Amino acid sequence: MRSCLLLRPTIYAAAADARGPQGQVHVRGVVDNTNRIERALYECKDRWSTAYTVAQNKGLSAQRALRMASVAYKLAMPRMDTKPSIRAAIACIAQGIQLEVFDGRDGSQLLYAAQVALSTLTERKRKK
Incomplete structure (x- = not known):
């Protein structure tokens, strides 16, 4: 994720130099190629870490900090x-079990x- 932020000026410069046949500039936005599962896992873990740090900085006990983080x-x-998103949720549940959130x-x-x-989604597709 951090390498993407470092490369952003390079990507914009390369996109700005790409000119069409009449000299027009085609600028494409930066696309996040991180898959949904990785983003969900990172987001859940990041929120857990942030909440735990905030709770500790407030002087809460370790037990209350863990509760706030969970x-x-x-x-x-x-x-x-x-x-x-169901697949991402399953991955987050598995990670949460590992982190003892659940x-x-x-x-x-x-x-x-999740099952x-x-x-339910599979049955909807069959009915159509």
């Missing part, structure tokens, strides 16, 4: 409305919810 992680999770029961319930959402 709430931030859960709020950053993607909605389960499309197939790619206990075993919550994690399994969320994975089941149901995925089957």
Whole structure:
């Protein structure tokens, strides 16, 4: 992600030099090629880290800081409305279980919810 920010001036300069047949300039916006799963994982982990740091800076106990961080992680999770976002949510749930944001029961319930959402999308396509 950081390398993308460093290359941004180079990308804009290259795009500005590309001229069409009549001399017009075609500038394309920078496209983020990071896939949805990686973005979701990064966003959830980043929100967790930020909330934990803020809680520690406020002088909260470690237990309350972890609770605050886990709430931030859960709020950053993607909605389960499309197939790619369901896959991203499953990845975030797995990462959350690893980080102990979710206990075993919550994690399994969320994975089941993702399974149901995925089957619902599959059934909609069959009916069309």
